[in-house]
Amino acid sequence: MFSRWLPGLNRGLATPTGRIAQLVGRSLSRSLQLSSRWSVPELSSFVARTNTCGELRSSHLGQEVTLCGWIQYRRQNIFLVLRDFQGLVQVLIPQDESAASVKKILCDAPMESVVQVSGTVVSRPPGQENPKMPTGDIEIKVKTAELLNPCKKLPFEIKDFMKKTEALRLQYRYLDLRSFQMQYNLRLRSQMVMKMREYLCNLHGFVDVETPTLFKRTPGGAKEFVIPSREPGKFYSLPQSPQQFKQLLMVGGLDRYFQVARCYRDEGSRPDRQPEFTQIDIEMSFVDQTGIRSLIEGLLQYSWPSDKGPVGVPFPSMTFAEALASYGTDKPDTRFGMKIVDISDVFRNTEVGFLQDALSKPQGTVKAIRIPEGAEVLPVFLKANRNWNSPVAKLVMEEQGLGLIRRMENQEEDVVLLTAGEHKRACSLLGKLRLECADLLEARGVLLRDPALFSFLWVVDFPLFLPKEEKPGELESAHHPFTAPHPSDIHLLHTEPEKVRSQHYDLVLNGSEVGGGSIRIHDAQLQRYILETLLKEDVKLLSHLLQALDYGAPPHGGIALGLDRLVCLVTGAPSIRDVIAFPKSFRGQDLMSDAPDFIPPEDLKPYHIQVSWPTDAETEKNSLNPPHHPES
């Protein structure tokens, strides 16, 4: 788990406590760097300490200081290393008789106890400086000490924490939070959000409006948590996004809205998803796609941590069709090549059965990707030296083989993967293989995706509708039903709606979707036509929104950035759980407090609900974790 963070660490530093402490020291000095970039906050205002442990330097020599922190390390009852959120500092334990009580406090306190010490900042003896440690020139000659709170024997050592299972980390999250990674991640998150607010609020006049989370079910809101109210049979829903509210705020003339919005989605157990998550939610009146894109490019540029390098703008842009054709996905990782190539024409006259089959169909294609130096990692199909290694090799005519090599620009040791079939399926398959191969190559030491590179991309011109998976004859919204159609395609709405492109845009970073939005429909009639006629939705649930559009709704559009995912990518954390203070497990549980939990039936009475306990048969059929009935 460490390895993911290491590439980001760019300065050496050593402390007396070995490798782990080095990492802590490095990170804390990074976190100091973070805060000092934007302003110089007073970190010791209003409290007992005069300074933080990590801020002391030679310039403080001779000063009387009071520090509060945790005992990170103790050596031979002579030195202590004291830690706070800002860093580490060495403390000299007094050895003379007159200070016996101070010595006793500092030597008896278990590791991770909290102490307050007062003393003088002194130079380390010549030769004992530690030039790689920010506080390495000085130490604290302690005069008084107080044990503020002792620490019981820990369930594990803090410094080894990251080697523990994630379940243990989550159970003792309050200890895990002391780790340098979590401190760094949470502080970086806070500062990025603060900069975003400054950009939106102070530079561009956005209004931070809080919208309700106790709301009404939205059509098709099967993933919305329900909250029973005190009115029998009536429920609130926790919204998946403030979509309706942000549009209503535009109708209300708010002009520019943003919110760091808590959103909810009940997807059951899914790895790397959280039942509650946060999005930077934005909506503007009188704006078009270009406007929203410039706004977001400026926002990310402004809020980007300085130690992550500058963000180049404008971000490149790609149509959905192009993304699918070249990368087999709507969220291409553009940090590396290996694009999909259509080689249908090369095989127009092939004798290979599955290629023939595929090409004989109206949508049939043959597609390929070239894996540079892929011979290292893959059983080879086609190599540039014509040493064909494939069961179908003998059926490939020499002309076609040469054509393929030419088209794919094959080099020795490269591997070409090809597939045949309908365009979308073929691309999608190769898109997945492309990422798998990249993983394989990187596992073998080939650097394809520079971890210091942040490759943003806009994907645009999505289809407005998709055929329903269960009933392909019917349409559903590709994103949501408030998305405006592309102006060039409006004429198709009544004739060939499936061909209409939308004004939706996605923001992709290193192959992950970090944002999405659209220009919305502001015409009530068009909105009603799409909901009722094309999507066959029950518009009763949305009557307030339709009505609002009728009362002078301005043209408007917006976007939402997934904050957890974004910060996860910025910090290089392995999981979004590492950028959330108290995340749920993949089963939606809080392993620290054991939520969700049983509730006595009498507490459900005011809400007019009761539990329908599943029968044993149902339990076996439906559930991996059988319910434990409370005593009843």
Add this chain to the structure above:
Amino acid sequence: MFSRWLPGLNRGLATPTGRIAQLVGRSLSRSLQLSSRWSVPELSSFVARTNTCGELRSSHLGQEVTLCGWIQYRRQNIFLVLRDFQGLVQVLIPQDESAASVKKILCDAPMESVVQVSGTVVSRPPGQENPKMPTGDIEIKVKTAELLNPCKKLPFEIKDFMKKTEALRLQYRYLDLRSFQMQYNLRLRSQMVMKMREYLCNLHGFVDVETPTLFKRTPGGAKEFVIPSREPGKFYSLPQSPQQFKQLLMVGGLDRYFQVARCYRDEGSRPDRQPEFTQIDIEMSFVDQTGIRSLIEGLLQYSWPSDKGPVGVPFPSMTFAEALASYGTDKPDTRFGMKIVDISDVFRNTEVGFLQDALSKPQGTVKAIRIPEGAEVLPVFLKANRNWNSPVAKLVMEEQGLGLIRRMENQEEDVVLLTAGEHKRACSLLGKLRLECADLLEARGVLLRDPALFSFLWVVDFPLFLPKEEKPGELESAHHPFTAPHPSDIHLLHTEPEKVRSQHYDLVLNGSEVGGGSIRIHDAQLQRYILETLLKEDVKLLSHLLQALDYGAPPHGGIALGLDRLVCLVTGAPSIRDVIAFPKSFRGQDLMSDAPDFIPPEDLKPYHIQVSWPTDAETEKNSLNPPHHPES
């Protein structure tokens, strides 16, 4: 409803549209003032307009501008007044033949339609300037116009909206939001919060941490909404505050935490309460009461809107005992006097029966308040001219009468109200009468409470425990069980716990509680003793917190400010619903979308719950609004 806002308006301004528009104009110029105080945001970046309607001045003369806005008013097809969030501007409708199409667009569009116009900023003809309107020197000579969205016939006129019932305002909230009051309130709220964030994050190094809202029930959490999970019988709860999380963050070494936190409380129907509300939630390590108080005084001073006058610090402070004795409440309105006076000694030898009775009891007291000029509004009991007007007058001896007059410093026309009984009850009664009398006096035109005055007060030294209302032999926490006892009273914890004062503090503004907090218990043993032995709570629900305190928890404390209430007092709004974009009605309903709503039984299945429909008898007994069963 207007009257509450009027005293705050401090600049004259007139527009062509009469009194209501004057108010709109005034407010919008106030809102402009607000934003320009803190920075000069670019309000027209990224969008179709070049300028906002409200910002145009003589300095823009000759400029070609494009504006987007709502048609506020049209006069004789010659003038339009166009409105956006920033203000109003006069638009000249072109009258020449060549611009017939522009004229048609602008003259045909119904009021509140959204239009985009382009044209030149020109001077108004001499004599037609409106010096009281910010844009009153200029007007727009329009060249092109586009109807962006027409407005249907409104259910009421926007300008009259505030005269409508609140239910109608909430049903059409998106229209209500266009009113100057709502724009002003929401923008002021956004800007105050932004300043608070700057103060906490940029000036004092606080970390903004988002804590979960899907959590576990807290002990005694009867007011917590429950959310069924997909595990049969298990529920999340929506927390009333991030109390546990903020303390765990301190254990985790975060040092300084804040969050603008959404909180939830299910109190059924209560006027001026919302089921979801927002608090500025703060926690610090190594801090004492003085530290928190200075922090908050600085915070309010820094974030206070400039048009509301400066905030004087430090705020005065009063013990709970003093507040009760002098004001009969724990949240005294210190903008005016009329304090409670103990006059027990005056009546030590009284012959008045109920006074005799009261004073003969161990806790018996006689208390009084003097209502200056109260004779105007009250049936008089005792007047300075000795014209006793009371059924007990004949029993009051002259000496006592004189003593009373002297003690209360009675003037002619003053009224003294007195009561006798146990100290707390007597004070509490007079405290309520004090506020009632203030209302009566002000209704008669006597200015007691200056609406421009903001009178902050700390109330401290609350009792740590109170006797349980149902079982007076048992104790419950006066605030919450994590509150630390007062250091001077710790020795009483094992002997007379009911006498222990706490380290809780409340912040009171103009007689409303706007914040509260405490220094917390960081000693696991003390916390366990209070929970188990004194409060008889089930500590299982809190085992994670108790365990955390054992692992090197730093001393810590914090506070939460009620943002809705605070902004309500700052803006002078009649209700917290006027500072929330989409509030619930007092019955917890969203009148716009009709939430909460019925949900089909199949959507409840994944959550293993079903509705327990009340029988008709129960319905009659328990409910004011009988449930309407959905078709079933």
